[in-house]
Amino acid sequence: MWEYSEKVKDYFFNPKNSGILEDADGVGDVGAISCGDALRLMIKVDQPTQTIIDAKFQTFGCGSAIASSSALTELIIGKTIEEAMGLTNQDIAEFLGGLPPEKMHCSVMGQEALHAAIANYRGEVWVDDHEEGALICKCFGIDEGMIERTVRTNGLTSIEEITNYTKAGGGCSTCAEGIEEVLARVNAEMVAEGALAADRAFVAGAAPLPVKEKKVVSVNAGANTSKPLTNLQKIRLIEETLESIRPSLQRDGGDCELVDVEGNRVMVKLTGACVGCHLSSATIEGVQARLVEALGMPLLVIPVTNVH
Amino acid sequence: MTVSPVYLDNNATTRCDPEVVAAMLPFFTEQFGNASSMHAFGSEVGGAIAKARRALADLLGAEFDHEIVYTGGGTEADSTAILSALETQTGRTEIITSAVEHPAVLTLVAHLEKTGRAKVHVIPVDARGRLDIEAYARALSDKTAIVSIMWANNETGTIFPVEQLARMAHGVGALFHTDAVQVVGKIPMDLKNSAIDMLSLSGHKLHGPKGIGALYVRKGVRLRPLIRGGHQERGRRAGTENAPAIIGLGKAVELAAAHMAQEQTTVKALRDRLEAGLLQRIGNSFVTGDVENRLPNTCNIAFEYIEGEAILLLMNREGIAASSGSACTSGSLEPSHVLRAMNIPYTAAHGAIRFSFSRENSEGDVDRVLEAMPPIIEKLRDMSPFWRERDVHTAAFNPTYA
Structure with a gap:
């Protein structure tokens, strides 16, 4: 059984704005038959203000597809066309309190339907750029198409690089076999096309066994090695480093904020999709590694639970 | 509510029958011995396992108790059967299976094909899920090591003519294995008068415990164990017997026969x-x-x-x-x-x-x-x-x- 948030369940069991919108100004039809879902979004636009004054949906799909469709209508009613265009699938997922990784495509379908409906309203033709291929990494929802593109664009030749560039394989790592297959195939194609030297290409089975590296906390790794940091410098550096990490967390619908610093203990609060995510401990470890690197001193990052 | x-x-999966649980319980705490041990703790357990094995052989209509090899479940039984056949059927490198097989078989044979260990023929079905017998006949050859086709499909319940399929397999000297996890306990079986060489079953599909299954191996069919390292199951499946589960399956089998x-x-x-x-x-x-x-x-x-x-x-x-x-x-x-x-x-x-x-x-x-x-x-x-x-x-x- 999927672990749906209460809000997803609520929007599935009691969907808002389902049905047909008579004399709609824009209609967007999208679907992904691979997962058996399809969505028709209908919008009504107030011409002078360019504001979406009503929206309805019809969805063929699973629970999260219906909930995402309904959430989409709630999000766009009252927004101008321009504002609505800025809406992303992350906004839909966030509105619903997060979606399981395998179900993130439902929110993508919502965003696509919105773009299709707006294109229809403007008299344009919407071009589908839906991802292709099998879902490889379930932890981060990375499909074959994305891995292939990233490998090609960046000339990647190892699983580690793929994990660094796309995050695929960075969670439970059970998809390593799947990643290897894609990598071996794409590298072989690149060699054939002359885009990659044959001796650099990844060959399945030839890769050495991964050795788990021992974490070495180097006290002298940071920029300011001459003098110990003052408390203010330390907090500034921590803040700057966290700022640089946040965009990547936000891409997954999560976020992280600094709560307090006591000596070498850094208290952070994970929010959004990070809450309850089974990978949050890995996230904390990652944050800790970045902070240690930036400050050049041993630090302990402690997640602080939400205070309601 | x-x-x-x-x-x-x-x-x-089915609910484990309370009678099954009751039969199992003493074998966790009171009769906890290792069936292989010489002392009384072990021999009592050994006796109970022998009784359970006899009950299962009876339900299948098997002639001999030793035709039953206990496994960790249906999937392990499937893997054991197919991998063994590739070893014992010297000179034969092909596997025949159906398009509607359980992933326990389909994923394994796909892996064997990918790693160059076997050539696989996947026989299609028609709109009602019935096997294309002509395609099956065409796929059979003196290269076929084993045919693995389920007795009944888990999604639609469609029953395959396994007896006919097994005889056809024997016609070219191939072994015939069937995944019968959905069938055991639902349809009477008489394997002693059957051409089926190997059959997989699973305890939790017939109100028995999870984590126990068995592979029926007809007497005379050579078997290469999947798991080595002990004499248990006559050396065909190493590892200390899961006595409570085997005894639970024995009880489940008795209840299935009665019902x-x-x-x-x-x-x-x-x-x-x-x-x-x-x-x-x-x-x-x-x-x-x-x-x-x-x-x-x-x-x-x-x-x-x-x-x-x-x-x-x-x-x-x-x-x-x-x-x-x-x-x-x-x-x-x-x-x-x-x-x-x-x-x-x-x-x-x-x-x-x-x-x-x-x-x-x-x-x-x-x-x-x-x-x-x-x-x-x-x-x-x-x-x-x-x-x-x-x-x-x-x-x-x-x-x-x-």
């Missing part, structure tokens, strides 16, 4: 009443699989224009448990390979719901489902863009498919 839940997902007739009468009647009632109450729905030739407990109904996970979630709210061939429930994004192999249209395949009964179901369960389903289907069809335009939907609703 005060109403008791209705469990109609017995092909996924065998009930499967064909009362359980079948419940299934038929549910099926007829749903088809009568809900339009644009149809039964998938070979209706005349299937397991007595299974019915798979496709409700057109809606999606299975959404149906299951609403059923779950009514306390009804079933399962779906839809992509979205399985944890993968692929729709059921069984329904795809049968060429069921996508709009129907995604809305296919499997109801699977056991002897523990009642008339009251059927009433509950018959009452709950029509509004559920209606609610979802109301939301579906395909439903209102079902006659013209190819023209009117034509989304961009990715």
